[in-house]
Amino acid sequence: MNLADLEARPADSAVPPATPATGDRGRGRGRTDDPAVAVEPGAARGPASDTEPLLSVRGLTVSFRARSGPSRRTTVLRDVSLDVRPGEIVGVIGETGSGKTTLARAIVGLAPSDAGVIDVDGTDIRRLRRRARRGFRRGGAIRFVFQDPLRALDPDLTVGRSVAEGLTVAGRGTRDEQQAAVADALHRVGLDPAVADRLPGAISGGQRQRASIARAIVDNPRLLICDEPVSALDGSNRNLILRLLDTLRRTPAGADSAERDRLGMIIISHDLSSLAGIADRVVVLYRGRVVEDGPIAEVFSRPRHPYTALLIASAPSIRDEHGPSPAQLRRPADQLADRPGERGRPADACVFAHRCPFATEACDHTPALEPAVPGWTVACHHEPTWRSALSTNPAEAAATLTEGVNNDAR
Numbered sequence: 001m002n003l004a005d006l007e008a009r010p011a012d013s014a015v016p017p018a019t020p021a022t023g024d025r026g027r028g029r030g031r032t033d034d035p036a037v038a039v040e041p042g043a044a045r046g047p048a049s050d051t052e053p054l055l056s057v058r059g060l061t062v063s064f065r066a067r068s069g070p071s072r073r074t075t076v077l078r079d080v081s082l083d084v085r086p087g088e089i090v091g092v093i094g095e096t097g098s099g100k101t102t103l104a105r106a107i108v109g110l111a112p113s114d115a116g117v118i119d120v121d122g123t124d125i126r127r128l129r130r131r132a133r134r135g136f137r138r139g140g141a142i143r144f145v146f147q148d149p150l151r152a153l154d155p156d157l158t159v160g161r162s163v164a165e166g167l168t169v170a171g172r173g174t175r176d177e178q179q180a181a182v183a184d185a186l187h188r189v190g191l192d193p194a195v196a197d198r199l200p201g202a203i204s205g206g207q208r209q210r211a212s213i214a215r216a217i218v219d220n221p222r223l224l225i226c227d228e229p230v231s232a233l234d235g236s237n238r239n240l241i242l243r244l245l246d247t248l249r250r251t252p253a254g255a256d257s258a259e260r261d262r263l264g265m266i267i268i269s270h271d272l273s274s275l276a277g278i279a280d281r282v283v284v285l286y287r288g289r290v291v292e293d294g295p296i297a298e299v300f301s302r303p304r305h306p307y308t309a310l311l312i313a314s315a316p317s318i319r320d321e322h323g324p325s326p327a328q329l330r331r332p333a334d335q336l337a338d339r340p341g342e343r344g345r346p347a348d349a350c351v352f353a354h355r356c357p358f359a360t361e362a363c364d365h366t367p368a369l370e371p372a373v374p375g376w377t378v379a380c381h382h383e384p385t386w387r388s389a390l391s392t393n394p395a396e397a398a399a400t401l402t403e404g405v406n407n408d409a410r
């Protein structure tokens with residue numbers, strides 16, 4: 001896809017249309033007795049943007065002891081911020097090593113963080129002392145769904161016992177209540193209650209991923225963090241699991257639950273088209289920094305950061321599904337190709353500067369993540385001007401942009 005083509009296309013043509021954020025929130029829409037097949041992905045969207053976030057991450061920085069090299073620590077996440085509202089699915093994308101899993105692990109306290117705020121329903125969990133933090137974790141407000149369900153399900157335990165584990169560890173409810181909660185969780189993920197008596201090895205891969213989701217939702221968490229939840233599945237199971245996640249976030253757990261109680265989700269995925277079908281927003285990570293965060297349909301249709309444009313231009317899933325030919329894609333891929341020769345920028349430079357054909361001196365300083373329009377933030381000194389330079393060659397593009405920046409400074 002030539003990015004000039006992207007420019008020309010209407011904002012909603014690349015991905016399935018999203019229901020406006022302030023419109024019908026789809027509460028109860030499409031509900032049937034089988035929750036696993038109740039809705040079309042993307043048929044209804046998440047919360048209004050004025051709903052208070054249930055998760056608010058601000059300035060999160062994570063570093064690890066360096067495995068090699070002169071520096072003693074490697075910073076993997078820098079100043080990362082994102083929000084998740086009740087009933088909202090936030091996709092996190094970025095190439096391998098950009099820090100997606102570290103972000104997920106840091107949010108649940110599995111990776112130590114150096115700075116920042118991780119606010120869950122008004123509590124900054126980074127500030128909790130060790131015991132309180134353990135209590136918070138056991139409380140089950142945030143649950144994980146892994147790519148490989150066998151990581152969540154003990155092969156020697158029946159599915160029922162694995163699903164119940166969160167309740168038994170927290171000592172929640174009587175045995176009968178726990179069994180009822182397990183049956184309810186299995187029902188919500190579309191599994192026959194008889195599956196409870198089987199071992200994970202005796203059920204299919206798709207059923208196993210459902211069982212691991214049942215385990216994650218059994219104690220009604222506020223937030224589900226799914227790390228590549230469908231990448232190990234075949235196409236049909238992938239769709240079923242995506243539909244299931246979509247249903248779960250739109251269906252309050254109990255009859256007396258309120259909008260505010262709807263499940264929020266973070267979904268980490270390399271598969272952009274899967275995300276396009278169900279996510280409301282997307283956060284784009286590059287080398288541990290958020291470079292763009294906005295409504296997914298709009299971001300995928302008209303990315304505002306050159307790195308996002310590169311990701312989308314080189315994503316076969318989006319490309320094949322939404323039309324443009326490989327030939328059309330060649331130009332942005334060429335223009336935004338990796339340019340490893342362009343090192344030598346200061347440590348404080350924009351993380352993408354060494355790869356970006358539009359980088360200028362201004363990019364020797366990290367751009368702030370700022371709203372380009374309400375609800376859509378971008379960290380690029382050259383937003384929105386880089387786009388207009390796309391159809392020229394990269395050298396001319398950079399010259400154009402330098403001029404633009406100099407003019408701005410006058």
Ligand SMILES: Nc1ncnc2c1ncn2[C@@H]1O[C@H](COP(=O)(O)OP(=O)(O)OP(=O)(O)O)[C@@H](O)[C@H]1O
Nearest residue numbers: 064065074076094095096097098099100101102103
């Ligand atoms: N415990 C650790 N100690 C040292 N370095 C780590 C640790 N965990 C992660 N890293 C490094 O942090 C960087 C980001 O890793 P992470 O797994 O978060 O990336 P990712 O975006 O999830 O990648 P992928 O898409 O391949 O899963 C990598 O360079 C990785 O080597």
